[in-house]
Amino acid sequence: MAQIVAGFGVPHTPVFPFFVKRDGPDCEIAKLFGAQKEQLAATRPDLIVMFDTDHLNTFFLDALPIFAMGIDKSFKAPNDEPREVPNYIVKSVPDFAAHIRAAAIGAGYDVAMTQNFSVDHSVTVPLHFLTPEMQVPVIPFFISGHLPPLPSAQRCYALGRAVARAIESWPAALRVVIMGSGSFSLEVGGPRMAPGRSDGVPDPDWALRVIKYLEQAQIERLIAESTEHQMLKAGNVGGELLNWIAMLGAIGNRKPDYIAPQMQNGHAYGVWRWN
């Protein structure tokens, strides 16, 4: 049977590959992703299931699912031109993805699907740093975390649990890593940007509280406080926290190995390993 062996929480800031190219391997971003890359390699993953929020690139306002999965043998990444990111072809596992989707629908989560798709920086940037050879197949699971109405934190956590049950009922002996991609507090292109920048962190106190709850495995409090109002107050992409919450649902309520905050960006790098 397939087994979940680790959880990772990752940022996906599109300009990070450019910064690392410019500033070299000793810069903070390179070190933080480098540490996660080592941790990920040590899990010997056969597959990554990544909870992610698309930035109106894979989907758009003409058809915007709350939950969706990419189901194909491979997909192109990225589709939104982040600087210094090559064009990748990422392998996937369509029969396993279809199995997860069917199980999720059976459990009451109406998950849309896309085929012949591409993904944006929110999937690509973490992979660019963590699996640059693209040797590990990836199944993307999209959660609508930007445009209200947002799905509830409770539902995303429960969705993660349903995805875990689906993974653990797959007959092949695969080691599966779950990732959640995104920020806790960030405004991109909206009125709450910092002066002179294209983004800002509207609610750093919330980001700190999220990090504390993650470190202490206070998942119930995290879910209770992650209301739509709080996530929108944290910025126009504050709902990306839902990807971390779904990841936590999939891995169960555990203490992390570490959470490394990057407060100027309102996000963190998290690792949960047990196997």
Added chain:
Amino acid sequence: MSIFAVNHLCRELLRDQAFRAAMKADPAKALAPLDLTEPERRALLDGDVGALYRMGVNGFLMGYLARFEVCGLNVQSYNERMRAVKVDEIGQPVA
């Protein structure tokens, strides 16, 4: 649905190289065939992203106007105009 058209053209700046070039060369001509209201068209040509935000255009998508420097915008002017919009606690415009 014309707010949809504004949101869509912002993304087309990213997706469609020919449209991006046309918007950089002559925005009025590039926007002429699009189904926009006159206030939307005027705000776009003026680079008045604050007015567009108050009309309901998505801030994230409008960021492409600054990224690709069309309608007289760049990161600095976009930032100043967008930050001038008064919003409530969850980022919705207020009078």
